[in-house]
Amino acid sequence: MNFLKSGLQTVLGAQQANQAPSGAETVELLVERVTSSTLLDDRRDACRALKALSKKYRIEVGIGMNAMMQVLETDRSDCEIIGYCLDTLCHVTSPEQFEEEEDNPNVTANIGEQFTEIFIKNSDNVCLVLSCLEEYDFRVRWAAIKLLTNLLANRPKEIQEIVLVSPMGVSKMMDLLIDSREVIRNDALLLMIQMTKGNGNIQKIVAFENAFDRLLDVIKEEGCSDGGIVVEDCLILMLNLLKNNPSNQQFFKEGSYIQRLAPMLELAPEQDQTGMSPQKVSNLHCMLQVVRALVCPSNPQQVIGSCQKAIRSSGLLAAICNIIMTSGVPPDLLIETINTIAEVIRGDSQNQDYFNSVIAPCDQPLSAIVLLLMSMVNEKQPLSLRCAVLYCFQSYLYRNEGGQSALVKTLLQSSEQTTTITSGQLLCRSLFSTDPLSNWFAAVSLSHALLENPAQKEQLLRVVLATSHASKPVSLLEQCTQLLQQSTGKFQSKVGLLMLLSVWLSHSQLAVRTFLSIPGTIAYLTGQISANEHGDNEYLMQGLCAFLMGLCIQFNDNSVQEHQREFLCQLLIKRIGLDTYNKKLGEVSKHECYSRSAKQPQIRVTSNASELLLDYEFCRLFKSLEALVTKTVNGFNAGGENITELTLSQEASGLVGQYKDIIREQDARLQALQQQLAGAEARIRELTQALEQSQASNGQLQDQNILLKAQLQAASDLRQQHPTTNATISSASSPLHVLSTRDEHHEDLERRLAMLTVEQQTDRSRLSYYETENSRLLGELEQLRTRVSAAEGRANETGGDLEKVRKDQEDLLELLTDQESKLQRYRMELKRVTGKSFDEDDDEEEEEDERASNGTNGTQGNKTSAFVC
Numbered sequence: 001m002n003f004l005k006s007g008l009q010t011v012l013g014a015q016q017a018n019q020a021p022s023g024a025e026t027v028e029l030l031v032e033r034v035t036s037s038t039l040l041d042d043r044r045d046a047c048r049a050l051k052a053l054s055k056k057y058r059i060e061v062g063i064g065m066n067a068m069m070q071v072l073e074t075d076r077s078d079c080e081i082i083g084y085c086l087d088t089l090c091h092v093t094s095p096e097q098f099e100e101e102e103d104n105p106n107v108t109a110n111i112g113e114q115f116t117e118i119f120i121k122n123s124d125n126v127c128l129v130l131s132c133l134e135e136y137d138f139r140v141r142w143a144a145i146k147l148l149t150n151l152l153a154n155r156p157k158e159i160q161e162i163v164l165v166s167p168m169g170v171s172k173m174m175d176l177l178i179d180s181r182e183v184i185r186n187d188a189l190l191l192m193i194q195m196t197k198g199n200g201n202i203q204k205i206v207a208f209e210n211a212f213d214r215l216l217d218v219i220k221e222e223g224c225s226d227g228g229i230v231v232e233d234c235l236i237l238m239l240n241l242l243k244n245n246p247s248n249q250q251f252f253k254e255g256s257y258i259q260r261l262a263p264m265l266e267l268a269p270e271q272d273q274t275g276m277s278p279q280k281v282s283n284l285h286c287m288l289q290v291v292r293a294l295v296c297p298s299n300p301q302q303v304i305g306s307c308q309k310a311i312r313s314s315g316l317l318a319a320i321c322n323i324i325m326t327s328g329v330p331p332d333l334l335i336e337t338i339n340t341i342a343e344v345i346r347g348d349s350q351n352q353d354y355f356n357s358v359i360a361p362c363d364q365p366l367s368a369i370v371l372l373l374m375s376m377v378n379e380k381q382p383l384s385l386r387c388a389v390l391y392c393f394q395s396y397l398y399r400n401e402g403g404q405s406a407l408v409k410t411l412l413q414s415s416e417q418t419t420t421i422t423s424g425q426l427l428c429r430s431l432f433s434t435d436p437l438s439n440w441f442a443a444v445s446l447s448h449a450l451l452e453n454p455a456q457k458e459q460l461l462r463v464v465l466a467t468s469h470a471s472k473p474v475s476l477l478e479q480c481t482q483l484l485q486q487s488t489g490k491f492q493s494k495v496g497l498l499m500l501l502s503v504w505l506s507h508s509q510l511a512v513r514t515f516l517s518i519p520g521t522i523a524y525l526t527g528q529i530s531a532n533e534h535g536d537n538e539y540l541m542q543g544l545c546a547f548l549m550g551l552c553i554q555f556n557d558n559s560v561q562e563h564q565r566e567f568l569c570q571l572l573i574k575r576i577g578l579d580t581y582n583k584k585l586g587e588v589s590k591h592e593c594y595s596r597s598a599k600q601p602q603i604r605v606t607s608n609a610s611e612l613l614l615d616y617e618f619c620r621l622f623k624s625l626e627a628l629v630t631k632t633v634n635g636f637n638a639g640g641e642n643i644t645e646l647t648l649s650q651e652a653s654g655l656v657g658q659y660k661d662i663i664r665e666q667d668a669r670l671q672a673l674q675q676q677l678a679g680a681e682a683r684i685r686e687l688t689q690a691l692e693q694s695q696a697s698n699g700q701l702q703d704q705n706i707l708l709k710a711q712l713q714a715a716s717d718l719r720q721q722h723p724t725t726n727a728t729i730s731s732a733s734s735p736l737h738v739l740s741t742r743d744e745h746h747e748d749l750e751r752r753l754a755m756l757t758v759e760q761q762t763d764r765s766r767l768s769y770y771e772t773e774n775s776r777l778l779g780e781l782e783q784l785r786t787r788v789s790a791a792e793g794r795a796n797e798t799g800g801d802l803e804k805v806r807k808d809q810e811d812l813l814e815l816l817t818d819q820e821s822k823l824q825r826y827r828m829e830l831k832r833v834t835g836k837s838f839d840e841d842d843d844e845e846e847e848e849d850e851r852a853s854n855g856t857n858g859t860q861g862n863k864t865s866a867f868v869c
Helices: 001-013 022-037 039-053 056-065 066-074 081-092 111-119 123-132 137-156 155-165 169-178 181-195 201-209 211-221 229-242 246-254 258-265 279-297 302-314 316-324 331-345 349-357 367-375 383-397 403-412 421-433 436-448 454-461 477-483 493-503 509-516 521-529 535-552 567-577 576-590 591-597 616-634 643-721 723-727 734-794 800-834 839-854 859-869
Strands: none
Touching: 022 039, 022 056, 022 521, 022 535, 039 056, 039 066, 039 111, 039 403, 056 081, 056 111, 056 246, 066 081, 066 123, 081 111, 081 123, 081 521, 111 137, 111 367, 123 137, 123 169, 137 155, 137 169, 137 181, 155 169, 155 201, 169 201, 169 211, 169 493, 181 201, 181 229, 181 477, 181 493, 201 211, 201 229, 201 246, 211 229, 211 258, 229 246, 229 279, 229 576, 246 258, 246 302, 258 302, 258 316, 279 302, 279 316, 302 316, 302 349, 316 331, 316 349, 316 367, 316 383, 331 349, 331 383, 349 367, 349 403, 349 616, 367 421, 367 436, 383 403, 383 436, 403 454, 421 436, 436 493, 436 616, 454 509, 477 509, 477 521, 477 535, 493 509, 493 535, 493 616, 509 521, 509 535, 509 643, 521 535, 521 567, 535 576, 535 616, 567 800, 576 591, 576 616, 576 643, 616 643, 643 800, 800 839, 800 859
16 A cells, blocks of 8 residues: 555655545546646556556546547557556446445446446447457457456447447457467457357357367367366357357358367267266267257258268267266266257158167167166156157157157067067056156157158057956057046146147047047047136146047048037037137147247256146147137037038048148249249359350460460571570670570470460360269259159149158259259359459560560561560
8 A cells, every 4th residue: 555655646746744635536636647648657657556546446437438548549559558548447347346346335236337338439449449459468468358358248239239340350359269378368268258149240250260160279279078167168159159040050060160079079988977077067068069059950951951961970979879878977968968869860860760779888788769768757867857858759750750660669569578678668658657747758759659640640559558467458549548537647647648649630530530439538528628627727628628629520531420520510519619619729829838838849847847738749730730620610500501511621621621731832832942943044054154155265275375386486496597696695785685585485485385285284174074064963953844843743632642742842952952052163163264364474475575575676576576466
């Protein structure tokens, strides 16, 4: 304190005895000294004193903020004073409260935010701070980083917009990541993490400033997953750049950065990872989140597919699967790994097949799928782990007809003697266990084996169970129905069974016929729909029963005599009423769990297990069929209609009407496909024109070659005409200069001729390659036309052909996308070839010939000029 007082006396002048200035007066005098002093030393001392007082008297110093900005603008050459000013501004804008100002009642919690708002009103202030990043001096650069970090913490969106419009603003910050001083680099990482949050434009700029290369280099230098907090910061920044940013995701994939991630996730399977450090767990957790950002279901399907393929080919999928097979992995890391596998294999048949082939290293070999299902149906396992396994199993079955068929086969083979437990046996046991949550998990898992797979719905009808040795075997469908009707059943179990039955009966007349043949089913459903019980759970139960009843009407083929379509509709009208039925059906989509479950495929884990009610795929099914069921049921009235009309109407709506939306969607896709085809034809024409231009350019190149050969021959003849002159040129003046110039020109012509010959051969090879590619592309285009015509014809058909058309069109879209990429690459390459001109070479040749002609007689000069022209 004595030193501080003596420093203040030096700056302010000696104070009169017993008249010490107040803090506000001291700061005011110092600010005045900064703005008015003509000596740099005086200003520097004043800035040093303001820095020392800026924590205790933040408000007073902040009022004089403009003085600091004046110094930043006028005294840029003095790093010491710039460092003092930046440190002072850091204190003023700090989002935290200092110990020195705790006793100051005028300092509020958001005082730093208020000063930040004042500071950024003039965007040039932020630009001045950004310019300080270019200074290599540690005091300046580090203080500028800390100040920008404070500004971002207080006003992130405003600072991001200012940086975006600032010339090279992002580039200046990116250069900090290659600073050799770790303190600068590490704080720059924290700065970039805040700068890239929620701003796609900044994320793209940072990515194209080689951010991924720099971050991966730092991660490797720090020891990959065994590194410290710096590795985690790098991964967090990488995650900011990739999450919800398809452009950066595609750039990451095309830049082969996925291959560089694979070694970072490798763990030795034979080693116990129980002693894994918390930092390593955090690093691996962040690495897995980076992988998930590339294959998140909300990403564009094209990006997901290409990233899934790269993850498999690079060995990254194998490394991730190896983690769940390693002993001693912490639960949180294991859960994140399972969720990552789920999204890497979701919808990709090759990845799904690979995951199915993974065998757990146990005494009795088990597949990874069975091992995970054992954890899912185990009541003692954490809820988050069980939900992760369900998500993984759902992703394995998603659009995987082979996997769905294999699961149902394990149920059909239940009567055979098997030495190992199967996935079907696990799910059946859990479906009838006493644990409601296990019932729910098993029911949802089985429903995913039936999604968009009518064949397996019929196969599952063949499954017969023996509940005990004394009772006769019953079908799985009948057993589910009996469990549903039991009054002692738990609510969560019944919801799971209703979802399973709804998926099973939708779009399957045989399943509906079998269900209606089971005694008591319709009576139970009508009793539940007409119940007067109140409460969210009761409303959901009644709504699900109404939906199942509607499916029995919608997909009824009238083969069950006592439960034909008309009878069921009349039963609803007379016993329940259409208004009541519609209200009960609408309760499903109004329920809180519906809106929560319909957002994303991954289950949102809650602290309360009883909140797990609806499934994402069931919500999609309900949304697609609710309007159709409502329309069908409301087509009947109390007075009844002609049964023939009803039947025809039902057939139209049940067999054809349900595909109308699909056909409209197919028509829209066909139109889009035709537009893409027209665009491809236009690009082919452009490519052909570019090829013709390249051929013309090659012709010009050949003409240039002929001219150069003639010019070289003329120069050679000229040398032969003056053999004696060449022998005596060592001491001559003007004639010697002329011959020397000719010799140099002759050698230059030989060099240029050799270069042009090489270029001509190279261009010919390229032209041959492009002609071949162009022919191939024209052939593929003709095949595309044929396939589009065939797709248009198939789109007008109904039934199973529509699904084939949809798959064909998806293949066409993917093929067209590949063609577009290829054509773009070839067009850029052709543009590079055809854009080559010899204008610059001709200009140099004319200048050389002109210089040569200045030293010769008029006849020789005219002769040389003629060859050039």
